[in-house]
Amino acid sequence: MGELETYALIDFIPFEAEAYFRLFARQNLSIWPSQLLTLPLGLLALWLAWRGRARPLGILLGLCWIWVGISFHLRLYAELSWAATYVGWAFIVAGLLLMALALPIGARTARTSGLGTKFLGGIGLGLSGLALYPLMPLVTQLSWQEAQVFGVAPDATTLVTLGCLLMTGRPTWPLAILPLAWCCASGATWLALGWMPGLLLPVGGLIFIALALWPSFERPAPARSVSELEPSARRGETCFLDRTLTRPDTAGARHEPES
Amino acid sequence: MDRRALIKLIGAGVVTATTRPLGAAALTSPRLIAKPIPSTGEPLTVIGMGTWQTFNVGSDQPLRDARTSVLQAFFAAGGQLVDSSPMYGSSQDVVGDALDRLGHPERLFSADKVWTRDGDETRAQTTVSAAKWRIGRFDLMQIHNLLSWEAHLERLAEMKAQGEVRYIGVTTSHGRRHLELEQVMRGNALDFVQLTYNPADREVEARLLPLAREHGMAVIANRPFRGGGLVDRLQRRGGPLPGWAGEIGCHNWPQLVLKWIVSHPAVTCAIPATSRVDHMRENMGAAVGELPDEALRARMLEAIQTA
Known part of the structure; x- marks a missing residue:
């Protein structure tokens, strides 16, 4: 370890909490009242995830990530930290990935989990991102201007995205890597700045990992002909969030029980 | 008579004054404490200002206004050295903006650093930094955390010889790389060294501070409050100040800590950072009054350590 042992987490954060909170206020003020659209957009994302609408879901989430990368990280956060430039580009890449993996597929993702653990966990994460972050000023010392909103602030956007990925049953890990990386980076920042409500995101990330790895004991599907499978599976296409679902023996599973 | 000459004349008096017991000297106020920079005798107010974290507010105008007020309070209280x-x-930009709005106070002693691995970038980075500060040249240019120090030091020595900077130095922080710093100090002509020194980080007392005195180098003490943790602890659990603190003009724990630091004979200046005007005024209170003698200094340390 050597020299690293002499550093504390705060030594890697080149700004004070006040300046960081102000980024959210400046972001909100600059785009007001478009935040009013983000709640319905977030609900739409959850609905699309529930319905397995991969293409519109990927486009919606991808655009949100690209927007947050440009308008928050590159435009504002980069003023305080050179690392934010790289984070901004990572958000743009994450957005492109969400869109790229969705666009060529265009298939419905099977609603594999029904009301199972993962589905409910995904709903919980998604609603937390949509509702808890904007309402934090009620229970913390934040001002309403500093509220974090889905599609505008990175943490809320990340949590909703993880929720959508989880709702589909078996999240595709390449799509989850960058959101999970932001969970770590953001959690470390909030921890260093001493704002404990900010740990909601890394906790959400841990819940996502735990539920994503949660074993699914799928009931063996009865043997069916290819004609009985979903259109995407018949075409041999892979699904947006769960490539394994295209296998003939599971493609039609809707409500497999989970332990 | 220009400003520099005037300061030097005043400084000559300071050099004499600081050799007395309770070595304190006046600069512009009879009660303001300044110490001479060993290589020239130019006096420097013993409390300066750091900008790490506190001045990094980007283009946020309300926060820039607030930082300008902090800097204004600093100069109003007799502060000189600002370090970035x-x-x-964005700290350099914010300092430059504040200096512009304050009309570039004459008493500013500008200190910045070279922070790049590229040893050929010394002059270019210094020029960029000066543009951000909106000043013609720096009083002091240091090598940040000894990064590529051999190449930078050679360039800085050239720049000093050509009058592009007035003083040169090197920095460390968090008690790191002391062995290397000692080697640099032994083998090179430096005007300043910057290192971490506070009542909880005293490793430099053994070798580096005596070495600085021996080689005639000014010492800037960074992290005087250990990033704020030391003062937070003292103010939370330390209770009231000892009665004798008032004898040396200390009215709160931050002042006691700062005055203890700058009363070390080798220390020229401490650079606490703050984003609050009231804290700035508190800090600058440590630059007023008298410095403790060795016996009182020992009592101060005991009070801080046992609080």
Whole structure:
């Protein structure tokens, strides 16, 4: 370890909490009242995830990530930290990935989990991102201007995205890597700045990992002909969030029980 | 008579004054404490200002206004040395904006750092930094955390010889790389060294501070409050100040800590950072009054350590 042992987490954060909170206020003020659209957009994302609408879901989430990368990280956060430039580009890449993996597929993702653990966990994460972050000023010392909103602030956007990925049953890990990386980076920042409500995101990330790895004991599907499978599976296409679902023996599973 | 000459004349008096017991000297106020820079005798107010984290507010205008008020309070209380670095995000820009709005106070002693691995970038980065500060040249240019120090030091020595900077130095922080710093100090002509020194980080007392005195180098003490943790602890659990603190003009724990630091004979200046005007005024209170003698200094340390 050597020299690293002499550093504390705060030594890697080149700004004070006040300046960081102000980024959210400046972001909100600059785009007001478009935040009013983000709640319905977030609900739409959850609905699309529930319905397995991969293409519109990927486009919606991808655009949100690209927007947050440009308008928050590159435009504002980069003023305080050179690392934010790289984070901004990572958000743009994450957005492109969400869109790229969705666009060529265009298939419905099977609603594999029904009301199972993962589905409910995904709903919980998604609603937390949509509702808890904007309402934090009620229970913390934040001002309403500093509220974090889905599609505008990175943490809320990340949590909703993880929720959508989880709702589909078996999240595709390449799509989850960058959101999970932001969970770590953001959690470390909030921890260093001493704002404990900010740990909601890394906790959400841990819940996502735990539920994503949660074993699914799928009931063996009865043997069916290819004609009985979903259109995407018949075409041999892979699904947006769960490539394994295209296998003939599971493609039609809707409500497999989970332990 | 220009400003520099005037300061030097005043400084000559300071050099004499600081050799007395309770070595304190006046600069512009009879009660303001300044110490001479060993290489020239130019006096420097013993409390300066750091900008790490506190001045990194980007283009946020309300926060820039607030930082301008902090800097204004600093100069109003007799402060001189302001220290920054290219590593500190937008701090250089914010300092430059504040200086512009304050009309570039004459008493500013500008200190910045070279922070790049490229040893050929010394002059270029210094020029960029000066543009951000909106000044013609720096009083002091240091090598940040000894990064590529051999190449940078050679360039800085050239720049000093050509009058592009007035003083040169090197920095460390968090008690790191002391062995290397000692080697640099032994083998090179430096005007300043910057290192971490506070009542909880005293390793430098053994070798580096005596070495600085021996080689005639000014010492800037960074992290005087250990990033704020030391003062937070004292104010939370330390209770009231000892009765004798008032004898040396200390009215709160931050002042006691700062005055203890700058009363070390080798220390020229401490650079606490703050984003609050009231804290700035508190800090600058340590630059007023008298410095403790060795016996009182020992009592101060005991009070801080047992609080």
